[in-house]
Amino acid sequence: MKKLLQLLEEDCTLTTAQLASMSGMSEEQVKDAIRAYEEDKVVLGYKAIVDWDRTDRESVTALIEVKVTPQRNEGFDRVAERIYQYDEVESVYLMSGAFDLTVIISGRTLKEVAQFVGQRLATLEGVTGTATHFILKKYKEKHLIFEKREEQEREWIFV
Structure with missing residues (x-):
């Protein structure tokens, strides 16, 4: 199995x-x-992994480190649940180390992502700090390698 x-x-x-x-x-x-x-919810769904850089869709993905004050009797679960309800949020992970949660979000522009972090995420009760890292290029995701774009032919003009 x-x-x-x-x-x-x-x-x-x-x-x-x-x-x-x-x-x-x-x-x-x-x-x-x-x-x-x-x-049994062992398999939660099926999803294609798309290389959006090969399409005309503009999008920005960010990894956000979130520091949280744990809630009595619920730890980090209540805050994580509030965060993953947002449509922009793709993933939320409880972490060990210098911060508590990793949140992966997507938006159309850097400004849209920044507004989400500043106006929605950072203002949540229990959130004590955030650090945002924008993903510049994906090389590999879920064991799949994003292949390099083939060089387009260049036209050379000699004078």
């Missing part, structure tokens, strides 16, 4: 026949296992 989960994580577009062949299970076992994983 662990092999099936690894295969799904690597490529969720594989057919049940391919998954069965690669995992040593029957197609019926694969279907039943996937259904159970989805019902």
Whole structure:
């Protein structure tokens, strides 16, 4: 079963026949296992990883370090829950070290992201500090390497 989960994580577009062949299970076992994983929330969803730099969509992604005062009886969970409710927020992680939460957000512009941090995130009760880092270029995400764009042909004019 662990092999099936690894295969799904690597490529969720594989057919049940391919998954069965690669995992040593029957197609019926694969279907039943996937259904159970989805019902038990082991598999939360399926998502394509898109290289937005190869499209005409303008977008900015930022990693924000957030320092938080833990809440009585709830620790960091209440603050994290309030943060992940925002549409701009892609991911929230509890961290060890110099800060408490890592928040990944996306917006159309640097200004939009900065306004989100300054007006919504930093003002939340329990948030004591933030540090924003803008992602300039993605090289690898979820085990997938973002390939270099092919050099466009240049036209040379000699005089």
